[in-house]
Amino acid sequence: MSFGLSEVSVRFGATTALDHITFAAPRGSVSAVVGGDGAGKTTLLGCLTGAIEPDSGRVERPAKRLLGVMPSTSGTWRDLTVDENIDFVARAYGITGEDLRAKRGRLVAKAGLDRARDRLARQLSGGMRQKLGFVLALLHGPTLLVLDEPTTGVDPVSRVELWGMISEAAAAGAAVAMATTYLDEAERATTVLVLDSGQALASGTAGEVIGSLPGTISVVDRPADPRRAWRRGRVYHEWHPGGDSTSAQIDSDVDLEDTVIAQMLRRREHAST
Amino acid sequence: MTATAARVVAESAGVTRRFGTFTAVSDVSMRVAEGEIVGLIGANGAGKTTLIRILLGLLAPTAGSVSLFEQIPSRNTRQRLGYVPQSLGLYTDLTVTENLRFTARAFGSSVPAALSDELSAVKDRLVGEIGLGLQRQLAFVAALAHSPELLVLDEPTSGVDPLARSRLWDTIHEQADRGVGVLVTTHYMQEADQCDRLVIMVAGRVAAAGTVSEIIGGRTAVQVDTEAWDEAFHALTEAQLPVLLAGRCVRVPDASVDDVERALARAGVSAHVTAVPSTLEETLITLGRA
Numbered sequence: 397m398s399f400g401l402s403e404v405s406v407r408f409g410a411t412t413a414l415d416h417i418t419f420a421a422p423r424g425s426v427s428a429v430v431g432g433d434g435a436g437k438t439t440l441l442g443c444l445t446g447a448i449e450p451d452s453g454r455v456e457r458p459a460k461r462l463l464g465v466m467p468s469t470s471g472t473w474r475d476l477t478v479d480e481n482i483d484f485v486a487r488a489y490g491i492t493g494e495d496l497r498a499k500r501g502r503l504v505a506k507a508g509l510d511r512a513r514d515r516l517a518r519q520l521s522g523g524m525r526q527k528l529g530f531v532l533a534l535l536h537g538p539t540l541l542v543l544d545e546p547t548t549g550v551d552p553v554s555r556v557e558l559w560g561m562i563s564e565a566a567a568a569g570a571a572v573a574m575a576t577t578y579l580d581e582a583e584r585a586t587t588v589l590v591l592d593s594g595q596a597l598a599s600g601t602a603g604e605v606i607g608s609l610p611g612t613i614s615v616v617d618r619p620a621d622p623r624r625a626w627r628r629g630r631v632y633h634e635w636h637p638g639g640d641s642t643s644a645q646i647d648s649d650v651d652l653e654d655t656v657i658a659q660m661l662r663r664r665e666h667a668s669t
Numbered sequence: 670m671t672a673t674a675a676r677v678v679a680e681s682a683g684v685t686r687r688f689g690t691f692t693a694v695s696d697v698s699m700r701v702a703e704g705e706i707v708g709l710i711g712a713n714g715a716g717k718t719t720l721i722r723i724l725l726g727l728l729a730p731t732a733g734s735v736s737l738f739e740q741i742p743s744r745n746t747r748q749r750l751g752y753v754p755q756s757l758g759l760y761t762d763l764t765v766t767e768n769l770r771f772t773a774r775a776f777g778s779s780v781p782a783a784l785s786d787e788l789s790a791v792k793d794r795l796v797g798e799i800g801l802g803l804q805r806q807l808a809f810v811a812a813l814a815h816s817p818e819l820l821v822l823d824e825p826t827s828g829v830d831p832l833a834r835s836r837l838w839d840t841i842h843e844q845a846d847r848g849v850g851v852l853v854t855t856h857y858m859q860e861a862d863q864c865d866r867l868v869i870m871v872a873g874r875v876a877a878a879g880t881v882s883e884i885i886g887g888r889t890a891v892q893v894d895t896e897a898w899d900e901a902f903h904a905l906t907e908a909q910l911p912v913l914l915a916g917r918c919v920r921v922p923d924a925s926v927d928d929v930e931r932a933l934a935r936a937g938v939s940a941h942v943t944a945v946p947s948t949l950e951e952t953l954i955t956l957g958r959a
Contacts, residue, residue, distance in 0.1 A: 424899055426914065430831075431830055432801075432802060432828070432829050432830020432831065432832075432833060432834075433800050433801040433802055433828055433829060433830065434800055434802075435830060521713040521714060522713060523712070523713055548827065548828060549824075549827060549856070550856065551711070551712040551713040551715075551856050552710070552711075552712060552856055552858070552950060552953050553712040553953065553954065553957050554712065554713070555856065556911075556913065556950065556953075556954055559913060559914065560911070560912070560913065562914075563902060563912075563913065563914035563919075564902065564906060566899070566914070567898070567899040567902040567903055567906075567914075568899075568903075569899075577827075577828055577829065577830065577831075578857055578859070579831060579859065580857065580858055580859045580950075583915075583916060584913070584914055584915050584916060585916070586916065586917065592830070601916065601917070602916055603916075626835040626836070626838070626839055627835070627838055627839050627842040627863070628862065628863065629862055629863055629864075629865075630842075630865075651859075653831060653835075653859055656831045656832075657831050657832050657835050660830070660831065660832040661832065664832075
């Protein structure tokens with residue numbers, strides 16, 4: 397069974413926050429939505445959880461008690477300890493006794509929080525707090541996990557641990573839908589939807605998204621058109637919308653980041669003509 | 670531009686900083702030369718921010734020494750560097766123009782004449798009302814207005830979209846091309862690739878330093894290609910291996926092909942297992958465990 401959005405539009409006054417967006421979150425996989433501040437990621441996730449009612453389109457989601465949500469602020473109670481946070485959520489879902497003991501032991505160890513169980517959530521580092529937030533969202537065994545930028549501001553070591561937990565939840569059969577601003581991370585997901593100002597720029601596997609860009613991207617020392625070029629280390633990557641330019645081959649160094657930058661440039665060029 | 674030939678704009682020599690019994694930074698020696706982009710990478714609590722504060726002259730080291738432009742950090746050296754903290758250091762209840770006037774007065778420089786079209790369009794708006802991407806752009810303009818010789822950036826692109834991020838990096842490279850030394854912290858490995866050199870900190874110490882390929886060295890990870898990635902993931906997790914999902918395959922940093930094959934065979938999972946060069950992220954995990 398697949399959860400997700402089909403042709404969903406959301407308007408806030410004169411602003412179109414989502415414009416005919418389709419986003420599938422099948423069970424047993426990680427589906428990522430990528431974009432910057434204001435792209436529509438949180439609105440999309442809000443439609444998926446039911447917090448936002450779309451103006452048009454269809455949403456498939458599980459019953460509320462099978463939904464796990466982690467907001468970008470981590471969703472932890474800062475004046476409660478790690479254990480008290482877990483107790484609170486367990487109580488709400490009626491998880492008790494041996495079941496709670498086993499779940500707590502396993503998840504707290506996975507999150508590397510075993511030695512922090514008596515610490516207040518406010519005293520945790522950003523990465524630890526995000527991991528606790530994930531534990532809370534996962535505790536009741538949801539079939540759909542909705543995670544809003546779980547790794548923003550999280551250090552590389554905690555991020556890898558968080559990714560391990562996210563992957564494990566998907567491997568165990570949950571549908572994971574997550575927002576991120578980072579494309580190296582989106583490349584790890586099963587599929588990616590790229591949003592820009594409420595519009596879908598591209599979607600599919602990372603390979604499909606890279607392949608869907610019109611034209612080619614080349615690696616050059618000096619770009620022919622600086623407006624269509626960006627720095628990657630000491631060299632430039634340049635997008636040639638023309639397509640079959642013989643001098644410009646899609647370089648093996650071209651990644652999802654390059655493709656999304658080019659897609660965003662393309663959309664802006666279209667908007668200004 | 671090689672680091673040996675160029676002038677050093679920031680340097681720490683054997684710097685240690687203790688807070689009570691806690692050692693935040695331990696015997697760190699590193700340098701930033703003019704025209705060079707140095708990335709400072711590490712987990713929260715690894716000592717990056719403490720080291721930056723010491724380099725800026727905001728915090729005294731317990732042992733060791735620092736120099737900025739071959740001098741002891743002072744008000745005079747502060748004039749010659751630009752700093753963008755994680756919190757951006759802007760006044761959210763002043764307008765874009767007022768913020769720029771404020772920094773110009775503080776540094777005795779002039780207000781930048783030309784702004785990007787995007788920033789011009791919001792120049793009379795309160796900074797608190799413009800988006801995060803524009804705020805980051807503005808913090809850069811403010812930090813660059815007095816033509817610093819050293820730029821210190823603490824997670825400069827957190828939360829902005831890929832195009833805005835690439836434009837901020839274009840600005841950073843432009844400054845480096847002009848001879849400005851850049852010290853930048855980031856949590857993102859793709860940004861680490863933008864740097865000429867990296868300094869990796871683990872628990873207050875320098876765990877590795879050099880170019881990305883020098884740091885990765887000959888390290889390998891094990892890639893597992895299989896139809897049943899979820900079963901492979903389970904089997905490897907059960908075997909206590911540090912397994913990571915990567916699109917439609919899984920990778921195991923810091924493990925041998927034999928160990929991975931054995932764990933998969935035990936669980937009856939058939940897969941194609943190969944050793945591949947480590948990514949920087951995988952290398953960090955290995956360094957963090959050591």
